[in-house]
Amino acid sequence: MNNLNDNFPSDYVDLTDKIDQTKQGNDFYNPNVLINLGPSHPAMHGTLRVMCRVNGETIEDAKCEIGYLHRAIEKLGEVKTYHQWIVYTDRLNYCSALNNNVAYVMAVENVMNITVTERCMWIRVICMELARIIDHIICVAINALDMGAMTVFWLFYHWREEAYTMIESMCGMRLTTSYARIGGMMYDFPDDLIPRLKKFVENFPKAIDEIEGLLTSNRIWIDRTKGVGKLSAAEAIKYGLTGPCLRASGVNVDLRRDRPYYTYSELDFDVVVASGGDVYDRYLVRMEEIRQSVRILKQCILRLPNGPLWVDDKRVRIPDKIDVYTKMEVLIHHFKIFMEGINVPPGEAYTCVEGPNGELGFYIVSRGGPKAWRMRVKSPSFMLFQHFEKSILKEKIPDAVSILGSVNVIAGELDR
Amino acid sequence: MVKEIQNKANEILQNTFASERKFSLDKVGEPILWANGPKDALHLIKKFQDHIDLKIDFLSDLTAYDNTDKKDGEGRFVVVIQLLSMQTFIRIRLKVLLKANEEMETLTNIWPAANWLEREVFDMYGIIFAGHPNLKRILMDERFHGHPLRKEYPYKQREPFSDNTKINLSNSTRGSSSHE
Numbered sequence: 015m016n017n018l019n020d021n022f023p024s025d026y027v028d029l030t031d032k033i034d035q036t037k038q039g040n041d042f043y044n045p046n047v048l049i050n051l052g053p054s055h056p057a058m059h060g061t062l063r064v065m066c067r068v069n070g071e072t073i074e075d076a077k078c079e080i081g082y083l084h085r086a087i088e089k090l091g092e093v094k095t096y097h098q099w100i101v102y103t104d105r106l107n108y109c110s111a112l113n114n115n116v117a118y119v120m121a122v123e124n125v126m127n128i129t130v131t132e133r134c135m136w137i138r139v140i141c142m143e144l145a146r147i148i149d150h151i152i153c154v155a156i157n158a159l160d161m162g163a164m165t166v167f168w169l170f171y172h173w174r175e176e177a178y179t180m181i182e183s184m185c186g187m188r189l190t191t192s193y194a195r196i197g198g199m200m201y202d203f204p205d206d207l208i209p210r211l212k213k214f215v216e217n218f219p220k221a222i223d224e225i226e227g228l229l230t231s232n233r234i235w236i237d238r239t240k241g242v243g244k245l246s247a248a249e250a251i252k253y254g255l256t257g258p259c260l261r262a263s264g265v266n267v268d269l270r271r272d273r274p275y276y277t278y279s280e281l282d283f284d285v286v287v288a289s290g291g292d293v294y295d296r297y298l299v300r301m302e303e304i305r306q307s308v309r310i311l312k313q314c315i316l317r318l319p320n321g322p323l324w325v326d327d328k329r330v331r332i333p334d335k336i337d338v339y340t341k342m343e344v345l346i347h348h349f350k351i352f353m354e355g356i357n358v359p360p361g362e363a364y365t366c367v368e369g370p371n372g373e374l375g376f377y378i379v380s381r382g383g384p385k386a387w388r389m390r391v392k393s394p395s396f397m398l399f400q401h402f403e404k405s406i407l408k409e410k411i412p413d414a415v416s417i418l419g420s421v422n423v424i425a426g427e428l429d430r
Numbered sequence: 431m432v433k434e435i436q437n438k439a440n441e442i443l444q445n446t447f448a449s450e451r452k453f454s455l456d457k458v459g460e461p462i463l464w465a466n467g468p469k470d471a472l473h474l475i476k477k478f479q480d481h482i483d484l485k486i487d488f489l490s491d492l493t494a495y496d497n498t499d500k501k502d503g504e505g506r507f508v509v510v511i512q513l514l515s516m517q518t519f520i521r522i523r524l525k526v527l528l529k530a531n532e533e534m535e536t537l538t539n540i541w542p543a544a545n546w547l548e549r550e551v552f553d554m555y556g557i558i559f560a561g562h563p564n565l566k567r568i569l570m571d572e573r574f575h576g577h578p579l580r581k582e583y584p585y586k587q588r589e590p591f592s593d594n595t596k597i598n599l600s601n602s603t604r605g606s607s608s609h610e
Contacts, residue, residue: 080568080569081567081568081569081570081571084569084570086578086585088554088579089578089579089585090585092579092585093585124457124458125457127457251487251488251516252541252542252543253541253542253543254488254489254490254541254543265516267516272432272519273432273519274432361456361457362456362457362462363456363457363458363460364456364458364460364491364512364521364523365458366490373490375490375491375512377491377493377510377512379495381499381501387495388493388495388496390491390493390495390510392490392491392493392512396546396547396550397543397546400543400545400546429569430569
C-alpha cells in the first residue's frame with residue numbers, strides 16, 4: 015500500500031473504504047457524473063463535442079473539443095490558386111455560402127487593388143443579404159426545433175427552400191454556390207430573378223409575423239430562453255464575440271455600418287441591438303435582422319443598375335465562352351487563367367465582412383504569383399464556441415442545447 | 431468617415447510608435463506595425479489600449495505565418511495580431527518576428543479570446559506562448575506529429591493513427607477521474 019501511495023501527491027486522501035460503502039448497488043448520488051455530448055449527437059449541430067461534469071442536471075464543468083471537421087482549408091489555400099480556392103469557401107459556413115464567396119473574392123480584389131463595377135457590387139449585396147436571411151432562418155428554426163417547436167421549422171424552411179431555388183437559378187447550385195469570381199460573378203442574374211425576389215420580399219415578412227406570433231410571447235419559449243446563457247457586453251468584447259450574439263449583449267457594432275464596404279453606406283437599415291444577452295434576445299435580434307435584410311433587398315431591387323458585370327481588367331477577366339470557342343487569343347487567355355492562375359502582386363490585406371454569425375475575415379499574404387503565401391480565415395464561430403464552454407457553466411443540459419442553437423456555431427467554419 | 435479616422439490613426443502610429451519600429455501600410459491603407467520582440471508587443475498593446483485616440487479594446491484575430499523565404503527579415507515566423515477598436519473602428523495590425531525557437535508572450539491575460547487562437551497557432555506552427563494556461567493542440571489530434579502549416583510540411587502527408595495508440599488525456603480530464 016505504501017508503494018502505491020508514492021505515486022499520488024502528498025495531499026491525496028485515500029477514500030477507497032468510503033467509495034466501497036457507497037458502491038453497494040449503483041451510485042445514483044454521485045455529484046461528479048461525466049457526460050459526453052457529441053461529436054455525433056443530434057443536439058450538437060455538426061461535429062461538435064462537449065464534455066461535461068454534471069451534478070444532477072447542472073453542468074459544473076465543461077470542455078469543448080474541436081477539430082472533427084478539420085479539412086486543412088488554410089493549407090489548401092497555399093497550394094491551390096486563388097481561383098481554385100473559391101470552392102473551398104463554400105465549405106466554411108455552408109449555411110451562407112454566398113456570403114463566404116463574396117467575402118473571399120473581395121479579399122483577393124483588395125490585394126490586387128481592383129474595384130468591381132457598380133452592378134457587381136449591388137449583385138453582391140443582394141447575395142450577402144439573401145445568405146444572411148437563410149442563415150438566420152436556419153439558426154432560429156433549428157434552435158426552436160431543439161426545444162421541441164416543430165412548426166416553426168416547417169414554416170421557416172418553406173421560405174428557405176424558396177431562397178435556395180432563387181440561388182439555384184443564379185448559379186446552378188443550392189448549397190455550395192461558388193457564385194463569385196475575382197473581378198465579377200460567375201453569371202449575371204437570370205431575367206426572372208428580380209420578379210421572383212420581389213415576390214419573396216413581399217410575402218416573406220408575413221411568415222416572419224406568423225413565426226413571431228408563435229414564439230415571441232409564447233410562455234414555453236420564454237421560460238426556456240429568457241435568462242438562459244446571459245452574457246454581459248464587457249465579457250462579450252473580452253471573448254472576441256461578434257455578430258448577433260455581440261449585439262444581443264448590447265454592443266452597438268455592425269461592420270456594414272461602421273466599416274462600410276460596397277454599397278452599404280448608401281443603404282438604409284437599422285442595426286439591431288438588444289440588452290439582455292440571453293437566448294431570447296439573440297432570437298429577437300436575429301428575427302429583426304431578417305426584417306432589416308428584407309428591407310435592404312427591397313432597396314437593392316429598386317436600385318440595381320444596368321451595366322457591365324465584369325471589371326475591365328485583363329489580369330482577372332474570365333472571357334465569355336462564345337469568344338473562347340471562336341477566337342484563338344481569347345482561348346489562350348482563358349487557358350492561362352485556369353491553368354496558371356491569376357498573378358497577384360506581393361502585398362497583404364485583411365478583409366472582413368459582417369457575416370451572419372459575425373466578423374468573417376480573410377487575411378491574405380501574397381508573395382507574388384498565383385498562390386497565396388498565407389491564407390487565413392478568421393471565422394466568427396471559433397470565438398463563439400470558445401465562449402460556449404464558459405456560458406454553459408451552472409446551466410442545465412437542455413439549456414446548454416438551447417444556448418448552442420442560439421450562438422449558431424457551424425462546424426465547417428469552426429474547424430476549417 | 432471611417433477612412434478619415436483610420437488615416438488619422440495611421441498618422442498617430444507613425445508619429446508616436448514608428449520611430450524605432452518598422453511601419454507600413456497594407457493594400458487597403460491599414461497600418462502594419464512591427465514590434466521589437468514579444469515583450470514589446472505586449473507593451474504596445476497596453477499603449478494602444480490607453481491611447482486617447484486609438485482606444486483599442488478588441489482582439490479581432492491572432493495568427494501567424496511562416497517566413498522561410500526571409501522576405502520579412504531574419505526570423506522564422508511572423509505572429510500577426512489584428513486589433514480593432516469597438517469605439518473608433520480603427521484597425522491596427524501588429525506583427526512580431528520570431529526566431530526559430532523563440533517564445534511569444536501570451537495575450538490571454540489581456541483578452542481571454544486569445545486562448546484558442548494561440549492554441550491554434552501552436553498547433554499549426556509550433557510556436558510556444560509563454561504563460562498560456564492550457565497550451566495544447568486544438569484542431570489536430572493529440573497524437574499528431576509535426577505542425578502542418580509550416581512550409582516544410584508536405585500537404586499530401588498522411589499520418590494514420592492505429593487504434594491502439596494511447597491518447598494522453600492526463601491534461602484534459604479533471605476531478606475524480608484522474609485518480610481512478
